[in-house]
Amino acid sequence: CTPRVEIMVPDKPITVNLNVKVDHEIRVRVDRELEQLFEQKQDLF
Amino acid sequence: LDLQQAKQQGLVGEQLNGLVGVVQASSEVKAVANDINRQRLASYQDIARRTGTSLTVVQSRAGQLNIERTQSGHYIQLADGSWRRK
């Protein structure tokens, strides 16, 4: 018979941890740049 | 005629796309608006490049901020494109 290798997955629950950090800095940077623009070129706005 | 005077006299108003729109057309008003918009677009393009986002996003956000900062009595553009005094 052919040897059968079976990965015995333990039947007790597997625990997995996942950490995610979401960063919204793109919009925040656009706002900061626009505020500076309004300040520097007041005659345009 | 500068931008503030044009706004004061209700000749131009702030648009949703961050540019100045002509409310009461005349050759002088059009000239002022085109000049202002040319310079604004150059700055918006620069911001888009530096923040790694698109010109549309910068223009739209500028439009929102401009409208929020518009003095009451001056013209602003509504979502349907019509003009209204704030």
Added chain:
Amino acid sequence: DLAKDVQLNGAWHYSEHNDGQLALEIPTQRLSAVSLWSWLNTWLRLPVGVAPQAGQVQLSLSTPNLLDNQQPLIVKARLQDGQLGYRDMLAERVTAKLQLSWSKQGLQSLGPQAVSIDKLNVGIPITDIHAALHWRAQGPWLSGLTAQALGGQLALSPMALSATPTGELHASNISLEQILSYANVNGLTGQGQLHGRLPFAFDGGISVTHGRVHSDQGWVSYQANDQLVATGETNMSLGLTLGLLSDLRYDRLTATISMARTGEATIDSSLHGRAPVMGKMHPVNFNYHHQENLLQLLASLRFAQDLSERLPARLQGESE
């Protein structure tokens, strides 16, 4: 004539009766909410940044004797088709009914005062807002508020409307599917009904501490893009996590939420259920720690709604 376009016409009636009485009667009349608000703002400290943009007010005032401040001034006001702006947020179709008696003891409400808002868009639309208010000696009191959002119901516990109110938000039947759609992560879907209690405090900004959320019987599915799947082949734990996340069915989800006034929030959630491991459904405990500035998320949702292009939020994650 109180201001540019705030005129009230009514009748004074002076009588000699017991050393002089000055009765005032201003019958119900219509005023523009915008001009009334700007007139009130000249002498009442109204909340900064709130600006009505439309609305009709029906106002009536009466007092038996203006000279005697024990005698109350009865104020009846009804707001219809109001539109209220606050920074870049808008409250649409606002109605209010107020009946107050104003005397030396301050404001007292005559019966329930009701405020309702059809739609308030803070990035996520909040609809059917109904609030009942009450003026007491110590000031305005919120006796109750209900609203609809994210497919479920919100309710506020009764609380004093002081400058720094504290209270608890109750949420029920909140749709996990809608939350995930607002999270705006491609390939991430799910279904489930969330219920929760979020104790909050307002002091220049809202902060939430020890918020609790739970849900029974739901699922989450993340279909990773090819590039991530390829990385998963060489990274054991990422591969396991991606496999597990492709079809995670939970019996029980619990989460704690806290948010600072700045909007920085952390969500610690744990899902107990079954998920594919090595191609077979297997009991799993999935602990998911999420960090995000929720106020910036809401701002970018408001900001993004005007343009088709959703702003990409950068995701950094690691799993062990």
